[in-house]
Amino acid sequence: MTEHSTDLSTKQHSFNFHGNASEFFGIWIVNILLTIVTFGIYSAWAKVRTNTYFYGNTELDGDRFEYLAKPMQILIGRIIAVVALIAWTILSGINPIAAIVCGLLLALALPYLSVRNMRFDARITRYRNVRFNFEGSYSNAYLNILVKPLAAYALIIASSFGFSALLMESHPVVAIIGGILLFTLTAVFGYAWVMVGMASYVVNGYRYGGKPFSAELNMVEYAKIAALGGALFLGSFILGFLLIIGLGMFDVLQALFTGDVIDPETQMTSVFALLAGYLYMFFIGFVIAAFVKTRIRNYLFSKTQIDNTLQLVSNMTLGGYLALIITNLLLTIFTLGLGRAWADIRHAQYMASATQLDGDLALMAVQDHNLEACNAIADEMVDAFDINLNIV
Numbered sequence: 001m002t003e004h005s006t007d008l009s010t011k012q013h014s015f016n017f018h019g020n021a022s023e024f025f026g027i028w029i030v031n032i033l034l035t036i037v038t039f040g041i042y043s044a045w046a047k048v049r050t051n052t053y054f055y056g057n058t059e060l061d062g063d064r065f066e067y068l069a070k071p072m073q074i075l076i077g078r079i080i081a082v083v084a085l086i087a088w089t090i091l092s093g094i095n096p097i098a099a100i101v102c103g104l105l106l107a108l109a110l111p112y113l114s115v116r117n118m119r120f121d122a123r124i125t126r127y128r129n130v131r132f133n134f135e136g137s138y139s140n141a142y143l144n145i146l147v148k149p150l151a152a153y154a155l156i157i158a159s160s161f162g163f164s165a166l167l168m169e170s171h172p173v174v175a176i177i178g179g180i181l182l183f184t185l186t187a188v189f190g191y192a193w194v195m196v197g198m199a200s201y202v203v204n205g206y207r208y209g210g211k212p213f214s215a216e217l218n219m220v221e222y223a224k225i226a227a228l229g230g231a232l233f234l235g236s237f238i239l240g241f242l243l244i245i246g247l248g249m250f251d252v253l254q255a256l257f258t259g260d261v262i263d264p265e266t267q268m269t270s271v272f273a274l275l276a277g278y279l280y281m282f283f284i285g286f287v288i289a290a291f292v293k294t295r296i297r298n299y300l301f302s303k304t305q306i307d308n309t310l311q312l313v314s315n316m317t318l319g320g321y322l323a324l325i326i327t328n329l330l331l332t333i334f335t336l337g338l339g340r341a342w343a344d345i346r347h348a349q350y351m352a353s354a355t356q357l358d359g360d361l362a363l364m365a366v367q368d369h370n371l372e373a374c375n376a377i378a379d380e381m382v383d384a385f386d387i388n389l390n391i392v
Contacts (some may be wrong), residue, residue, distance in 0.1 A: 011360045012313075017352035019057035021342040027053055036069035040082075044075035053124070054348055060360050066126040069376065075378030085121040085299040106385065111141035114389060116378030120215060123371060136205025145389065152190035159186050171186045188230065192222035195296075199391040202302055211307035215300065225295045227289050236284040240277060254379035268307075290322040297392040301355070310359035324350050 031046035048071045054069040088106075092099040115138055122132040164179030196217045206213040294316040301314035328343035382388070 003069060007185055007255075011358065013061040013357045013361060014060045014267045015067070015357075017054075017057055017345075017348045017356045018059060019053060019345050019348060021345045024053060024190065024345055025341040028344075041075065044078055045071040047071075047074050055342075056250040058348070058352060060127070060357065067121075067124060068126055068131070069124040071378045074099045077378075077380035078384075081375050081380035084381065085384045101272050108146070110363050110387060111145040113378045113381050113387065114145055116374060117382045117387075118202065118205070120376055122377045123374070126368075127208070128366075130209040130366045133207040134205050135207055135373060136201055138203075140201050144194075144201040148194050148197050152194050156183060156186045156190050159183075184230065188226045190217070191226045192219045195222050198389060199300055202389065202391050203300070207369075208306055209368055211364065211366055213304060213306055214308065215304045217300070217303055221299050222296070225292060225299070228295075229292045232288055232291060233284065236287075240280055240284075245309075259376050286321060286326060287318075291318055292324060293392065294318050294321050300392055307362055307364060310357055310361070313358055315354045315356070320350065320354070 027049055031042070031049060034042040035046055048067070048069055051069070055065040058065045068150060088099060088102055091102060115136060117135070118134040118136070122134040125132045160179045160183035163182050164175045167175035167178065196219050200215060203213050203215040225278040232299040254303050297316055298314045304312040306312075324346065331339040331343050
């Protein structure tokens with residue numbers, strides 16, 4: 001892939017989101033009410049209305065995106081997905097072994113469903129009368145979405161636990177410490193290997209009309225992000241443990257967990273300390289998730305071009321994104337869910353403001369393809385079973 005040249009940066013096009021909370025709240029609340037009174041049938045129309053609103057309010061270089069899916073496409077796919085989910089749930093209670101077999105079959109179908117999902121989502125997205133497309137092959141999908149993750153898991157478990165098992169009897173301390181270090185090392189590079197393969201496959205499979213997306217990703221960058229995220233978690237855990245010891249709460253918490261008798265006042269204090277610890281780790285989880293997302297998105301976009309003439313740019317910051325997700329969570333909680341519409345608008349506004357496209361759009365001649373959008377079954381199966389590749 002060519003480097004990000006001066007020509008690419010001569011023109012910068014920022015994404016803008018023009019939706020507002022009060023306008024979307026009307027759409028959102030009507031969608032919920034109609035979905036309830038129609039026993040879920042209207043949910044297909046609700047999804048189309050919502051996506052049409054968000055796509056139609058996302059603007060780039062003076063033009064807005066379009067969402068082309070039809071409600072009946074979504075409804076048929078959703079009915080099939082919901083029936084499959086209900087059948088699997090019932091089967092889990094009646095025959096767990098059969099449910100496990102079905103779960104394994106779903107796992108085997110994951111790459112196929114992912115390709116169909118990405119192809120559908122691409123073909124129902126249009127910008128300047130040109131639709132997107134996804135041309136990634138099924139064979140590469142199985143390699144990068146199924147084979148590599150399974151191989152990475154096997155390597156991590158076999159290397160770390162195998163090392164510990166071999167030395168446990170003769171050198172237990174070395175076995176434990178070495179096993180932990182080996183687990184950490186293989187987990188970091190296993191994550192990087194899997195994520196680079198998956199992200200490369202997805203990005204290089206996309207097309208805008210006939211113009212290809214391209215990205216050459218470096219495993220070392222992903223490994224650095226994983227290592228820093230792990231170090232942040234470990235440092236936060238150690239800090240929390242030291243705070244517990246410093247406040248003299250270790251013995252009290254130990255007694256709480258073991259069931260030893262402690263006086264009521266101390267017990268109340270320990271409960272508050274335990275609650276504070278959960279909130280602390282919950283917050284740390286938000287920080288690490290925000291850190292990983294911002295770093296990966298910024299790096300991935302910096303390596304992604306369209307037809308070697310347009311360069312994607314992501315300017316997300318840890319502080320900005322962390323503040324967004326925390327305030328959105330609090331907004332949703334303290335409004336008993338009614339603030340969800342506002343939270344969705346705020347999220348879309350932030351993501352648009354942190355994204356731009358460098359290069360001259362006017363110089364790129366693009367023709368629309370004549371491929372029809374496939375059915376929405378895979379798209380709804382991905383939603384129903386919460387399947388997400390999470391490359392950014």
